[in-house]
Amino acid sequence: MAEFLDFLNNLTNPDWIVAHGGLYLLLFIVFAETGILIGFFLPGDPILFIAGIIIANLTLGPVDSVLTLLYWIALISVAGIAGNFLGYWCGKYFGHRLLKMKDNWLFKKEYIFRAQEFYEKRGGVAIILARFLPVVRTFAPIVAGIVEMDFKKFAFYNVVGGILWVGSLVTLGYLLGENDWVQRNLEYVIMGIVIAATAPVLVKMLTGRKKKLTPVNEEVLEEEY
Template structure:
């Protein structure tokens, strides 16, 4: 367990990443987080930001640096897109087994039915937004496969979402990578990225609970009136 925690902490260290696989390690992490169920704990957003920092600190000329940025973004985005495809097909071909199981605290069939309705209404937007939400981006393609979201539609938004997610965060890291304050306060920057990414989920959960409570209270009042 100690070695595992040490591995996770090292993933926020650009020098350690460069010394232990560099781009290949980044590709594996992004693929695992988006395509393997147990990869939900991997820090995808910070990893992408750090990838940009690594590129910015390479001893390259302006043109070579820009080309390297595009090359890395293309490869990492491809890894994330491929990961989502794997998640989708796993959900499609193994999801029926989950639906046959009894409900547990971790998985309830009701969640799938809700997700199915959500994807029917705003499936494309859901796939894109999920890219920017930790944990959610791991489960979103699997659920899309379980509810049998149209594959062409999923593929289109998967590619768009992957390019936007990787392109924006890697480019941000690249633009700020040579900033001394960012280099000396990288831990705080990463915490800020994680907070910014998870805040929408937390807000949605809080507001959703409030709406549920209000509706429940309204229903009780209506019953009392009758």
């Protein structure tokens, strides 16, 4: 357990990331967070910001630096898009099994119902908005698969959302990556990003009316099975 916590802590250290896989590690983390059920705890937003910082601090000329930025954005976007496609497929073919799982410390059906409620309110745009919400971005494609959202529609919003999410945060990290204040206060900057990303979820949890999860909810999702 200590090794696992140490791993999570090091994910906010650009030097550690570079020394332990660099771009390949970033691709795996983004894919896992957006496509694998148990990946919801991974720090996707800080990772993307740090990716931009890594690029900004590479010893490259202006042109090569921009090309590297675009290259990383393209590859990481593909990882995030592929992850959501995997989540959609898992929801479509294994959703009935997820709904029959008992709640435990790692998985709660409330996560799925919360993503479903968000999806029903926002429609296809929810796939884009979910990219910027921790936990929700892991379960939104699964819910889309469970309710059998039109695949072409899902694919469109998935691609657009993936590019916007990755492109915005990596570019932000790139633009601020050489700033001395940002480098000296990286932990606080990352903390600010996490707070900004989770604020909508926290506000909803604290001020919104909690929806009771009854067997009726499960029947609605399971009716196709």
